[in-house]
Amino acid sequence: MDDDCTIYKTADFIGKRWTLVIILALYKGNGTKRYTELKREISGITSKILSLRLKELEKQGLVKKRIDTSTVPISCYYSLSKIGADFIGIIKDMKSWALKWNIDNRVCSMSNCKNCKL
Amino acid sequence: MDDDCTIYKTADFIGKRWTLVIILALYKGNGTKRYTELKREISGITSKILSLRLKELEKQGLVKKRIDTSTVPISCYYSLSKIGADFIGIIKDMKSWALKWNIDNRVCSMSNCKNCKL
DNA sequence: CAGGATCCAAAAGGATACTG
């Protein structure tokens, strides 16, 4: 397997645990969220994993981070970049595909999923 | 994180190592391939992982398996189901997305990737 | 507030050998 292949790498990173959840959390706010907000919203995630994933997403360019140093302590704001926002379409397609074919009897439906709301 | 959510589950399983490679191997042949053929074609994969992934994909309905018992030893043929074939579109979209935004300086390009040929 | 450090448990994957 060639780790340099675009789609393998893409699938590898979106398949990572919590990554999609974080993207969707940022999408749902469709604005900007702080670290602690995200942590509170995404139930079950630990600080370590959240910061780790955010760093990965930032590196990949999906997430933008803004730091406000004028406050004490400093405030960090996260939001989807254009790249990240553009990825939402693919997530929607994945959902449509899964629902169309009824993959692995899922509970959420196109119109109302308590998590993704797509 | 709700493990019942459609898109999390979908991302989880396509993000698994080798899964995408196997789907693409079956797509490229766009016909039917035998276990040993797949193993030979996908360099680096072990018997264990290949059979494990094939089983998962079969369970999810992406892959169909046909067994010919009239031969000795028996012959097994794998191919993409309609569901699996329909998923190729999403893979293509993922690739387009990654290339459009130039994610993580990859080496393959839209027109010629030695692996995926999409 | 926004993490980093450390330690530990669990899971996934690889190597190798074997079989109906």
Add this chain to the structure above:
DNA sequence: CAGTATCCTTTTGGATCCTG
């Protein structure tokens, strides 16, 4: 041929505590 079984290494994630 088409896998299983076993063992072992590596990776990943979680819990907990700590800090500028």
